[in-house]
Amino acid sequence: MLSKSSKYAIKAVLFLALNSNDKKKVMVKDISEPINVPQAYIAKLLQKLSRQNIISSSRGRKGGFYLSDNNRKQSIMSIIEVIDGEKNFNSCMLSLKECDEDKPCPLHKTLYPFKSNIIRNLESISIKELALEVELGNAFLPL
Amino acid sequence: MLSKSSKYAIKAVLFLALNSNDKKKVMVKDISEPINVPQAYIAKLLQKLSRQNIISSSRGRKGGFYLSDNNRKQSIMSIIEVIDGEKNFNSCMLSLKECDEDKPCPLHKTLYPFKSNIIRNLESISIKELALEVELGNAFLPL
DNA sequence: ACTAAAATATGATAAAAATCATTTTTAGGA
DNA sequence: TCCTAAAAATGATTTTTATCATATTTTAGT
Ligand code: FES
Ligand code: FES
Numbered sequence: 001m002l003s004k005s006s007k008y009a010i011k012a013v014l015f016l017a018l019n020s021n022d023k024k025k026v027m028v029k030d031i032s033e034p035i036n037v038p039q040a041y042i043a044k045l046l047q048k049l050s051r052q053n054i055i056s057s058s059r060g061r062k063g064g065f066y067l068s069d070n071n072r073k074q075s076i077m078s079i080i081e082v083i084d085g086e087k088n089f090n091s092c093m094l095s096l097k098e099c100d101e102d103k104p105c106p107l108h109k110t111l112y113p114f115k116s117n118i119i120r121n122l123e124s125i126s127i128k129e130l131a132l133e134v135e136l137g138n139a140f141l142p143l
Numbered sequence: 144m145l146s147k148s149s150k151y152a153i154k155a156v157l158f159l160a161l162n163s164n165d166k167k168k169v170m171v172k173d174i175s176e177p178i179n180v181p182q183a184y185i186a187k188l189l190q191k192l193s194r195q196n197i198i199s200s201s202r203g204r205k206g207g208f209y210l211s212d213n214n215r216k217q218s219i220m221s222i223i224e225v226i227d228g229e230k231n232f233n234s235c236m237l238s239l240k241e242c243d244e245d246k247p248c249p250l251h252k253t254l255y256p257f258k259s260n261i262i263r264n265l266e267s268i269s270i271k272e273l274a275l276e277v278e279l280g281n282a283f284l285p286l
Numbered sequence: 287a288c289t290a291a292a293a294t295a296t297g298a299t300a301a302a303a304a305t306c307a308t309t310t311t312t313a314g315g316a
Numbered sequence: 317t318c319c320t321a322a323a324a325a326t327g328a329t330t331t332t333t334a335t336c337a338t339a340t341t342t343t344a345g346t
Contacts, residue, residue, distance in 0.1 A: 001144050059293035060343025095285035106273040106282040110264045114257045121253045130249040139249040142238035202323040203313030
């Protein structure tokens with residue numbers, strides 16, 4: 001469904017949403033540990049996200065990663081797209097090709113509606129909203 | 144979502160549903176080609192399915208793979224379970240662990256309902272039913 | 287300016303998934 | 317009974333994904 005990498009990335013972004021802002025940057029070391037992901041690995045993912053402006057970063061002394069208010073408005077899907085390249089989601093469930101309404105595979109009819117709903121949800125839910133759920137204690141950040 | 148292997152396996156089983164029965168066995172070579180999957184690879188998958196009685200086979204001369212009437216009654220999920228080991232489906236969407244209702248991750252609330260519906264569908268739909276859709280021309284076996 | 291603390295870039299290694307190749311076993315037919 | 321065509325078993329290789337290690341910028345503070 002989601003690659004390990006996007007899972008890691010989402011966790012990291014959520015962690016940043018809860019623990020950072022433009023005044024309070026946090027460095028990889030202090031992200032990787034609580035979310036339980038190898039430091040060098042999450043660093044690479046964060047860099048990718050930063051390059052695509054999903055998250056913010058500043059380097060040098062007193063630098064670190066953080067989320068600006070604008071960053072928080074982005075969707076969860078945008079994270080996945082940057083990391084996995086969205087291919088996972090519009091591919092057909094049986095072939096290796098794209099899903100094709102006109103020539104649907106046998107599983108299309110039953111599964112596609114669900115899949116497209118999942119996509120729609122991931123596209124519409126923002127980082128900020130998800131983080132709020134955690135703050136309210138309705139959801140938990142798993143390690 | 145589904146591994147390449149389960150996709151291959153489902154295609155192969157569907158092909159057998161359409162082109163074989165206990166009187167008409169078909170050998171790997173004649174399965175792998177039309178469904179466009181490397182012969183040695185699909186052979187391995189078919190063997191696994193056969194061992195778990197999802198499909199039938201007989202060896203030696205005049206042997207081959209085929210689907211008995213009983214085989215056809217099985218669910219699509221049973222194929223996936225044999226090949227992927229079901230792990231893909233009950234794992235949490237954010238952590239590497241199992242999905243946990245009591246301590247749901249932030250994505251659980253939005254995605255789990257869809258996921259469980261997908262699972263329920265895959266469990267309830269039989270090989271025979273899917274094959275019928277193809278016979279009726281409502282669905283297509285992609286290469 | 288200089289230094290140290292940070293991200294960034296690049297490339298190497300390890301683990302997992304997919305693919306390929308070879309051998310062994312089984313059973314039908316001469 | 318012996319040969320041959322088939323699946324089954326085993327193990328090697330390749331490709332992809334995940335992980336690790338090292339060197340290079342950038343920037344705040346002195
Ligand atoms: S065509 Fe296969 S999922 Fe849509
Ligand atoms: S706890 Fe993460 S999907 Fe259910």
